[in-house]
Amino acid sequence: MFRRVLFTLLCALAAAAPASASSPHAVLKKAEAAMQGHAGRGVEPTVALRDLAARLPDLHGSDRERARRMLLRPVPGQEQYGETAYTVAEHDPPLCSVHFCIHWVDSTADAPPLASTLGDGVPDYIRTMDAVFEHVYQVENVQLGWRPPKPDGTKGGDLNKVDVYVQDVGARGLFGYAAADLGQHGHSQTAYLVMDNDYKDAQFPRYSSYLEPMRVTAAHEYNHAIQFGYDFFQDTWFLEATAVWMEDRVYDGVNDYLSYVDRWSRMPGVPLTRFDALHDTDPLNMKVYGDAVWNRWLDLHFGQQLIRSAWERSDGTSPPSFAPGAYDAALRARGSSFFDAFTSFAAATAEWRSSAGPFGDRDGNRWPDMGRGSTRLAPGAGGVSGRLDHASYQLFDVTPTHDRRIKLVASLPEGTAGAVALVGRVGSATSGQVQVALTRLPHGGAGTATLTDPSRFSRITAVVVNADASQDGYSESAVDWKFTRNRQLFHAHVSNRFAPLRLRGSDPRPGATRVSRTARIVLRFSAALRMVSLARIHLVGPHGTSVPVRVTRGRRGRRVTLVPERPLAGGRVYRVKLGRRIVDVDGNALRAKRRAWDFATR
Numbered sequence: 001m002f003r004r005v006l007f008t009l010l011c012a013l014a015a016a017a018p019a020s021a022s023s024p025h026a027v028l029k030k031a032e033a034a035m036q037g038h039a040g041r042g043v044e045p046t047v048a049l050r051d052l053a054a055r056l057p058d059l060h061g062s063d064r065e066r067a068r069r070m071l072l073r074p075v076p077g078q079e080q081y082g083e084t085a086y087t088v089a090e091h092d093p094p095l096c097s098v099h100f101c102i103h104w105v106d107s108t109a110d111a112p113p114l115a116s117t118l119g120d121g122v123p124d125y126i127r128t129m130d131a132v133f134e135h136v137y138q139v140e141n142v143q144l145g146w147r148p149p150k151p152d153g154t155k156g157g158d159l160n161k162v163d164v165y166v167q168d169v170g171a172r173g174l175f176g177y178a179a180a181d182l183g184q185h186g187h188s189q190t191a192y193l194v195m196d197n198d199y200k201d202a203q204f205p206r207y208s209s210y211l212e213p214m215r216v217t218a219a220h221e222y223n224h225a226i227q228f229g230y231d232f233f234q235d236t237w238f239l240e241a242t243a244v245w246m247e248d249r250v251y252d253g254v255n256d257y258l259s260y261v262d263r264w265s266r267m268p269g270v271p272l273t274r275f276d277a278l279h280d281t282d283p284l285n286m287k288v289y290g291d292a293v294w295n296r297w298l299d300l301h302f303g304q305q306l307i308r309s310a311w312e313r314s315d316g317t318s319p320p321s322f323a324p325g326a327y328d329a330a331l332r333a334r335g336s337s338f339f340d341a342f343t344s345f346a347a348a349t350a351e352w353r354s355s356a357g358p359f360g361d362r363d364g365n366r367w368p369d370m371g372r373g374s375t376r377l378a379p380g381a382g383g384v385s386g387r388l389d390h391a392s393y394q395l396f397d398v399t400p401t402h403d404r405r406i407k408l409v410a411s412l413p414e415g416t417a418g419a420v421a422l423v424g425r426v427g428s429a430t431s432g433q434v435q436v437a438l439t440r441l442p443h444g445g446a447g448t449a450t451l452t453d454p455s456r457f458s459r460i461t462a463v464v465v466n467a468d469a470s471q472d473g474y475s476e477s478a479v480d481w482k483f484t485r486n487r488q489l490f491h492a493h494v495s496n497r498f499a500p501l502r503l504r505g506s507d508p509r510p511g512a513t514r515v516s517r518t519a520r521i522v523l524r525f526s527a528a529l530r531m532v533s534l535a536r537i538h539l540v541g542p543h544g545t546s547v548p549v550r551v552t553r554g555r556r557g558r559r560v561t562l563v564p565e566r567p568l569a570g571g572r573v574y575r576v577k578l579g580r581r582i583v584d585v586d587g588n589a590l591r592a593k594r595r596a597w598d599f600a601t602r
Contacts, residue, residue: 022277022278022477022479024063025059025063027051027052028055028066028067030052031051031070032070033048034049034280035048037174044175045174045177045179046179046239047239049071049177050232051277053071053180053182054233055067068182069084070084071180072084072085072182073155073156073181074165074167074194076088086105086108086110086165088106088107090104091103091105091106093157094156095126095127095130096157096158096161097130097134098134098137099133099134099161099162100130100133100134100161100162100163101158101163101164102126102129102130102166103164103166104123104126104165104166104197109168109197110166110167110168111197112126112166112198113198125198126166128211129164129166129195132211132214132215132218133218133222135250136215136218136250137222139249140223140226140249140250144249144305144308145308146223146308146311147226147230148162149162149222149228150188150191151190152181152190152192155181162191162192162193162222163193164193164194165192165193166197167195167196168197169194169195169196170196170199170200170203170204174196175196175204175220176194176195176196176217176218177193177194177221178191178194178221178222178224178228179191179192180228187230187231187320187321188228188229188230188231189228189232191228191229193222194221195214195217195221196214196217198210199211212251212256215251216247216251216254219243219246219249219250219251220243220247223242223243223246224243227239227242227311230311230312230314230315231311231314231315231321233320233321234311234314234326235273235275235321236275237275237291237323238310240289240291240292241288241289241295242292242295242311244256244289244291244292245257245295245299245307248292249299255366257289257292257293258363258367260286260289261290261293261367261368262368263286264286264287264290264293265290265367265368265370267284267287267371268370268371268392268394269388269393270284270287270389270392271390271391271392272291272294272342272392273323273324273390273391273469274287274288275287275288275480293349293352293361293367295307296361297345297348297359298327298345300359300360300361301344301360302331302334302336302341306330306334307330309330310326310327311326313330316329317329319471319474322471324338325338327341338467338469339417339440339442339468340440342391342465342467343419343421346393346419346421346463346467347463348436349395350423350436351423351425351429351432351434352367352370353365353367353369353429354427354428354429354430354431354432354433355431356427356432356433356434357432358434364430365430370395372397372461373386373396376396376398377397377398377399377462377493377494378398378399378494379401379496380496382493383492383493384396384491385490386489386490387488387489387490388418388464388487388488388490389466389483389486389487390466390468390469390483390485390486391466391467391468391469392465393464393465393466393467394463394464396461396462396492397459397460397461398461399460400455400456401454401496402454403496404452404453405452405453405454405496405498406450406451406454406495406496407422407448407449407450407496407587408420408422408448408449408492408494409446409447409494409586410446410490410493411447411491411532412444412445412446412466412488412489412490413444413488414444414445415444416468417441417444417467417468417470418440418441418444418464418465418468418488419439419447419463419464419465420439420448420449420462420463420464420465420492421439421465422437422449422451422463423436423437423460424451424454424459424460424461425457425459426456426458427458428458435451435457437451444468445532446532446583446587462492464490464492466485466488468484468485468488469485470483470484470485471483495587497527498586498588499526499527499588500588500589500591501525501527501529501583501584502526502591503523503525503526503578503592504524504525504526505523506576507522508521508599509599510597510598510599511597511598512599514600514601514602515602516601516602517568517569517601517602518564518568520561520562520563520564521539521549521561521562521576522559522560523537523559523561523562523576524559524560525558525559525560525584526584527557527586527588528553528556528558528585529553529557529560529582529583529584530583530585530587533581533582533583533584534553535551536578536580536581537560537562537577537578537579537582538577538579539574539575539576540575540576540577541569541574541575542569542573542574547564547568547574548565549562549565550562550563551563562576569601570601570602572600572601573598573600574598574599574600575596575598576596576598578590
């Protein structure tokens with residue numbers, strides 16, 4: 001089955017549902033819109049054409065022909081669809097250097113500025129673009145060690161050189177794109193590139209010169225061509241997070257990625273993996289470009305080889321082409337994991353602007369503050385509840401108090417991997433010292449994170465993380481993995497109570513005799529018990545058999561009652577047992593000399 005591993009692709013639906021947003025016809029329409037610059041900022045032509053190439057076998061008749069023509073290289077004489085081809089013969093020969101062949105035309109709107117200092121018919125603009133691509137190659141392939149794109153044989157220009165076609169794509173609001181050649185199968189595929197013919201100010205107004213958009217687009221789209229050689233079917237968010245990160249690796253003075261960080265910073269509760277292929281114009285889809293900050297953090301803490309290693313492992317993970325799995329495999333080879341890294345990353349973003357903080361990015365002082373929930377937490381001020389999707393988190397401001405110490409107490413459902421953290425900053429937002437108290441919860445449940453002397457901090461942030469990326473296969477209708485840990489309920493509050501939980505008394509008392517067979521067992525604690533602790537209190541009958549009981553908690557939570565489901569046997573000894581990990585609502589563990597005692601029935 002062609003769709004066996006394509007979790008980022010628009011999967012085939014039944015023929016009875018042609019109007020579906022993920023149907024082959026819909027994929028074609030989205031690609032047409034993207035190529036005309038009408039798909040909005042949520043999808044670029046590279047992704048739209050990648051998805052279209054994957055769905056080509058599912059298209060028929062005129063739809064298939066339109067798609068095939070759109071995917072052809074833009075050379076004249078092949079009846080390409082719409083505005084994707086030159087309308088006149090291209091200059092012969094193209095400019096071929098060591099690794100690239102640049103193609104252009106000398107007339108029509110697709111022509112670049114034709115001035116040629118050498119007077120040999122090769123425009124200076126084309127020579128400049130070739131030099132840019134050779135620099136990109138030196139950084140991405142030589143310095144950083146990525147594999148070159150899959151060789152394309154005799155297609156285009158010279159043997160096995162990457163072909164770059166220069167067109168007026170800026171007139172359609174496009175920077176450029178990468179596209180796979182027709183007729184390929186498997187994870188590793190060849191690609192060609194399309195770049196704008198002038199990157200002029202009117203079409204690209206935010207740049208100081210045409211060189212800036214040319215450079216970052218070359219670094220970005222060439223990286224897509226490299227990615228197609230590793231795994232053509234990878235997740236959209238992994239493609240874009242890597243390509244945007246690579247832009248800054250190659251040309252760190254342009255800082256084009258900053259245009260995505262502001263929106264990304266307001267979406268911590270949106271999954272890192274999110275890309276809604278059914279709704280390309282969804283503004284949340286822009287998050288995938290801002291996901292470059294995740295790769296920047298990995299680069300800073302594990303080295304740039306980590307991102308390359310994830311791509312190298314991409315099609316060999318189980319399941320294949322699953323981006324969290326690729327990251328996890330690369331991180332485990334370095335003694336970490338996706339879970340560990342994402343929880344640390346989430347906590348680090350709370351004060352990511354500080355040069356002295358755990359994020360440690362030199363550009364941090366140019367980033368906006370991370371978005372926070374509207375609830376401010378403080379001891380005795382109540383708490384907050386909400387829901388978190390997979391690979392997402394929420395931040396809340398905490399009021400610094402004059403307590404000796406405070407703690408964040410938070411819980412996730414059992415089985416949902418997550419974390420809780422308190423992050424304190426002393427000093428300014430851009431240079432203050434940062435302290436992180438992080439508690440990971442690999443199996444979910446409740447946890448605490450503690451900071452001492454909270455009054456010394458200029459700001460304290462509570463962080464609750466759902467780091468679980470578990471999935472149960474691919475959903476063809478949703479065009480995404482079936483993540484199993486979405487909308488997980490969390491509770492969080494801040495406390496200054498650290499006194500150990502105590503058992504104040506019990507009825508019947510230890511050693512009691514002639515206890516009624518219908519008696520209830522009542523336990524009185526010094527503080528309200530957390531609900532999960534109730535399951536750790538047991539009544540054991542003769543011969544060590546567990547007695548079925550209903551366990552309830554009083555209104556204030558300090559009184560716990562065990563009600564046997566049937567009368568106890570007469571003249572027998574029963575035992576009350578307090579298991580481990582019994583805690584109160586503030587996370588304080590039970591401290592008791594005696595955790596089991598007997599009583600006898602009459």
